[in-house]
Amino acid sequence: MTTPDLAVREAAAASPTLEVLAERARSCTACPELVATRTHVVPGAVPEGVRLLVLGEAPGAQEDESGLPFVGKSGRLLDQLLGEVGVSRAQVGVLNTLKCRPPGNRPPTRLETRNCRGWTERQLALAAPQVVVALGLSATRWFLGPTSLAAVRGRLHEQGGYRVLPTYHPSAAIRFGPEGEPRRLLREDLALAAEVSS
Ligand code: SF4
Numbered sequence: 001m002t003t004p005d006l007a008v009r010e011a012a013a014a015s016p017t018l019e020v021l022a023e024r025a026r027s028c029t030a031c032p033e034l035v036a037t038r039t040h041v042v043p044g045a046v047p048e049g050v051r052l053l054v055l056g057e058a059p060g061a062q063e064d065e066s067g068l069p070f071v072g073k074s075g076r077l078l079d080q081l082l083g084e085v086g087v088s089r090a091q092v093g094v095l096n097t098l099k100c101r102p103p104g105n106r107p108p109t110r111l112e113t114r115n116c117r118g119w120t121e122r123q124l125a126l127a128a129p130q131v132v133v134a135l136g137l138s139a140t141r142w143f144l145g146p147t148s149l150a151a152v153r154g155r156l157h158e159q160g161g162y163r164v165l166p167t168y169h170p171s172a173a174i175r176f177g178p179e180g181e182p183r184r185l186l187r188e189d190l191a192l193a194a195e196v197s198s
Pocket of ligand 1: 029119
């Protein structure tokens, strides 16, 4: 029997381009609760020839509403910090490990994460970025497995053929305020990612 995660993997593997994959993901029904509660699937945005890609956890309310990734408060801070290190959003690929918003922004379940993995893995393979910035613990664990942000943040890790740079999620930077350490370190890590990917 084909399980939902396997069905996603097959559909993703059969997607020759990011555009085709995004179209297929928009009609994905692998996670029944998310299908019942979502407004839009948010496949992400990856410009042609991208060198730097950021990976978050899951869409929030504004992303679900618009179908676009990182358009809420976190997205605005990400744009600002990228701008401060000399990078525009148009140069950066933006994905989430999960393409549908979990209701009430609850954490994705293990099953949902597993179901959606095939889409994201194929997106990364098609985009082939120089560096992937993993925003927050969830995206970091998606790549590196069980770990803590404190143990791996701010350094490049070779994983699955990618150079992965774990850092804080912009929502943590917002929570701790403009003078907080997460914001300073996120900016520092984005600067490193920009340098390494240029
Ligand atoms: S979260 Fe991913 S696997 Fe689950 S329904 Fe949405 S697109 Fe499909």
